[in-house]
Amino acid sequence: MGTPLGLLKLIISWLNDRRAYVIFGENKSKIFYTHIGLPQGSSLSPYLFIVYHSDLVTCLGAFSSHIFADDLNVLIFPPICRGVKSIIKFLEEEGTKICNKIAYDSKKWKQSVNFSKTVVQVFHSQVQSSVVDIYMEGKKLEVVKEFKYLGLAWTNKMSLKPTIDKTLENIQGTFSKLRWMKRGLSPFYNDVFYWDTFHKNKNDHKGQFFRMKRARVTRERHQSLLL
Secondary structure, eight states, X not given: OOOOHHHHHHHHHHHHSOEEOOEETTEEOOOEEOOSSOOTTOSHHHXXXXXXXXXXXXXXXXXXXXXXXXXXXXXXXXXXXXXXXXHHHHHHHHHHHHHHHHHHHHHHXXXXXXXXXXXXXXXXXXXXXXXXXXXXXXXXXXXXXXXEETTEEEESBSOSHHHHHHHHHHHHHHHHHHHHHHTSSOHHHHHHHHHHHHHHHHOSHHHHHHHHHHHHHHHHHHHHHHO
């Protein structure tokens, strides 16, 4: 890769010469060395993580894949067939084969797979989806109808309309909040100021009661807009 020798020595020292301790209440453990993992919060950690996993997608064959940090997404395209059974069989065989390759690679490089977060999603245009059984190391993976990846919720329908509609809904909600904030002073504070003035002018207990009630109702209304 053409990495300078001085930089390699720095990285090796940074990985091997790390020590840590655990504090639980008033108790403190002995100092111990940490030879596995990367320090969280360090700017160097994500770069090394990318380099370490850059060859993971090579075991996936000709299928499409996308890796982002510690999330891996694999897309399998079945061949064009008339029969649905042939497509299902292909997806099950190739999906299981790829999952076992990923599990083997993860064990080899000591990067365990979280089976509880590993799911299968089948994109289709049929009214009712077929059952697809894919296994990883003998464990059957969960099949989901919707999955959130990189902030977008993907449904199992071939059409992107549900995803686009949901995105537009979120954008509209955010836009409404920003437009409300752009007006300047919050209406809540305007209402409180108005009732404060009313109370000072009237200087009676009834004005105090209405002022507090009005402020409480207005506060709840504006807080709900921010949720």
